Amino acid sequence: MDLVVSGHVHSYARTCNVYDEKCVDNLDKGTTHVTLGCGGHKLSDVDHDQYDWLDYSETKFGYGRVTANGDHSLRLEYITTDDGDIRDTVTLHNDYDGRDYCRGHGHRRYIGIQPAGEVVSAQAASSLTASQ
Numbered sequence: 001m002d003l004v005v006s007g008h009v010h011s012y013a014r015t016c017n018v019y020d021e022k023c024v025d026n027l028d029k030g031t032t033h034v035t036l037g038c039g040g041h042k043l044s045d046v047d048h049d050q051y052d053w054l055d056y057s058e059t060k061f062g063y064g065r066v067t068a069n070g071d072h073s074l075r076l077e078y079i080t081t082d083d084g085d086i087r088d089t090v091t092l093h094n095d096y097d098g099r100d101y102c103r104g105h106g107h108r109r110y111i112g113i114q115p116a117g118e119v120v121s122a123q124a125a126s127s128l129t130a131s132q
Contacts, residue, residue, distance in 0.1 A: 001031050002031065002032065002092050002094060003031065003032050003033075003034065003074070003076070003092055004031055004032070004033045004034070005034045005036055005064070005066075005076070006033070006034070006035055006036070006037075007035065007036060007037035008035070008037055009035050009037050009044060009046070010037045010038060010041050010042060010043045010044040011035065011037065011038055011043055011044055011045065011046055011057065011058065011059045012034075012035065012036060012037075012038045012056075012057060012058050012059075012060070012062055012078050012087075012088070013033075013034070013035045013046050013054055013056070013057040013058075014032065014033070014034045014035075014054070014055050014056045014057070014078075014088055014090060015032055015033040015034075015053040015054055015055060016032070016053055016054070016055050017029075017030040017031070017032055018030050018031055018032070018033065018053055019031070023052070023053060032090060032092070033053075034064070034076060034078075034090075036063070036064040036078065038058075038059070038060060038061055038062045038063075039061060039062070039063055039081070043059045043060070043061065044059070045059055046059070056078075056087075056088045058078070058080075058087055058088070060080050060081075060082070060087070061080065061081045061082065062078055062079055062080040062081055062087065063078075063079055063081065064076055064077065064078055064079070065077045065079060071093070072093055072094050072095060073091055073092065073093040073094075074091070074092050074093075074094075075089065075090070075091040075092075076089070076090050076091075077089045
């Protein structure tokens with residue numbers, strides 16, 4: 001499984017690529033976990049025992065936007081509601097071709113991760129979206 005998106009915790013958090021309870025560089029293994037529960041309720045902090053796995057976290061109201069492309073890529077963006085800025089982005093690509101599904105022969109790779117703290121303003125985001 002490449003990506004797990006869940007809610008419940010009232011904040012935003014994205015892990016590194018986790019395999020066997022560790023961050024791994026081997027992108028053929030592991031799962032990226034995203035908690036996207038930052039809408040409509042009192043926000044809560046991320047647990048300190050999770051910091052080793054986190055690539056990005058933030059306690060602000062926001063939402064997620066998922067874009068799936070025909071080239072087997074999926075982009076997830078975390079956008080804050082107060083200013084419309086894209087605060088975090090991860091793009092996954094899986095070259096699975098439809099054969100041998102049960103045998104797990106697909107391979108994936110990250111196309112890119114927007115570094116934590118690098119914010120794309122709502123105006124810049126709209127020009128990025130328009131150009132794609």
